[in-house]
Amino acid sequence: MAKPNKKGPSRTVDIFCSKCKTQLFKYRKGGKGALIKCFKERIVEDCTKVSCSCPGCGQIFARETLIRGAPALKMVGGKVTFK
DSSP states (O other): OOOOOSSSOOEEEEEEETTTOOEEEEEEEOSSSOOOEEEGGGEEEEOOSSTTBOTTTOOBOEEEEEETTEEEEEEOTTSEEEO
16 A cells, blocks of 8 residues: 655644644645544654643543554544644
C-alpha cells in the first residue's frame, strides 16, 4: 500500500482540543476533508507533553496506530478541531 503523499498539495493547520481549546499541534494536511488520521511525519510542531493526551484538560484525543506501515494518530471523533 502507498504511504502518505509527501509531494501532494498540503496546508498547515492548527489542531485544537474541542473541550478546552488548547493547541495540540501544527499539522501539514493534504486534501479538503475532515481530520480522521494524522501521520506523525507530517506533524510540524507538537505541543503535547504526553502523546494523545491534551496538555490543558487531559482528555484523550487520539490513538497511536500504524496506517499503511507508517506511524500515525487515529483521531477520536469530536475531540479535535482545526483551523
